[in-house]
Amino acid sequence: xxxxxxxxxxxxxxxxxxxxxxxxxxxxxxxxxxxxxxxxxxxxxxxxxxxxxxxxxxxxxxxxxxxxxxxxxxxxxxxxxxxxxxxxxxxxxxxxxxxxxxxxxxxxxxxxxxxxxxxxxxxxxxxxxxxxxxxxxxxxxxxxxxxxxxxxxxxxxxxxxxxxxxxxxxxxxxxxxxxxxxxxxxxxxxxxxxxxxxxxxxxxxxxxxxxxxxxxxxxxxxxxxxxxxxxxxxxxxxxxxxxxxxxxxxxxxxxxxxxxxxxxxxxxxxxxxxxxxxx
Numbered sequence: 001x002x003x004x005x006x007x008x009x010x011x012x013x014x015x016x017x018x019x020x021x022x023x024x025x026x027x028x029x030x031x032x033x034x035x036x037x038x039x040x041x042x043x044x045x046x047x048x049x050x051x052x053x054x055x056x057x058x059x060x061x062x063x064x065x066x067x068x069x070x071x072x073x074x075x076x077x078x079x080x081x082x083x084x085x086x087x088x089x090x091x092x093x094x095x096x097x098x099x100x101x102x103x104x105x106x107x108x109x110x111x112x113x114x115x116x117x118x119x120x121x122x123x124x125x126x127x128x129x130x131x132x133x134x135x136x137x138x139x140x141x142x143x144x145x146x147x148x149x150x151x152x153x154x155x156x157x158x159x160x161x162x163x164x165x166x167x168x169x170x171x172x173x174x175x176x177x178x179x180x181x182x183x184x185x186x187x188x189x190x191x192x193x194x195x196x197x198x199x200x201x202x203x204x205x206x207x208x209x210x211x212x213x214x215x216x217x218x219x220x221x222x223x224x225x226x227x228x229x230x231x232x233x234x235x236x237x238x239x240x241x242x243x244x245x246x247x248x249x250x251x252x253x254x255x256x257x258x259x260x261x262x263x264x265x266x267x268x269x270x271x272x273x274x275x276x277x278x279x
Contacts, residue, residue: 003082081100131197
């Protein structure tokens with residue numbers, strides 16, 4: 001088995017259908033899909049039935065928490081390369097073929113990362129570095145997101161599990177950065193990971209309208225970001241930069257009359273500061 005794709009899912013159905021459809025169209029079909037179901041009902045099973053026989057599917061259940069779901073999925077994965085698609089992302093038709101080709105040509109690497117884009121090719125779920133190259137502890141924050149990471153089985157074993165106190169559904173204030181911390185541990189284990197902006201995964205931009213839910217998301221994800229900065233021992237200069245940037249965004253937004261966007265950036269600042277102090 002070349003790939004194991006570990007998907008944690010809860011509440012979503014239409015989005016999961018879109019992901020499943022994109023997997024069925026992959027030019028490389030050497031993969032298994034591991035669906036870690038956190039719903040109280042059988043809505044996921046109803047969707048998976050339509051793809052029986054199209055590709056191997058493993059259905060699991062776990063308690064709520066995306067990091068818990070990923071840990072449960074990795075524990076049963078059989079693939080040489082493990083990835084973590086979101087249940088609301090979807091793949092270009094040739095994605096797995098490109099990733100397989102990369103590892104075939106570059107066996108010296110332990111991982112490959114790409115970026116999240118919309119249908120226009122614009123960055124979503126972060127701002128990514130334009131040039132390809134090795135992933136480092138300093139630039140990992142702009143070279144990866146969970147569903148753009150493709151890691152060898154050996155590197156995931158060295159990293160250990162995802163921190164279940166981090167990430168969506170964790171039951172803590174630290175609702176983000178679990179994926180970046182995981183990749184940081186891969187790097188600290190001595191693994192080499194390459195970033196290519198040409199590896200693109202589709203995901204809609206979650207920042208729409210800067211309403212109360214988006215502002216709350218900025219705060220809780222900021223808490224996770226700050227906690228990882230503290231836990232992983234980033235130097236004060238790097239931390240200061242991570243705190244100053246959302247403050248600058250706050251000021252610029254207020255000066256240009258975009259008050260809701262200003263609240264969003266200030267929420268990120270408050271979250272990162274709280275997370276760092278607690279981390």
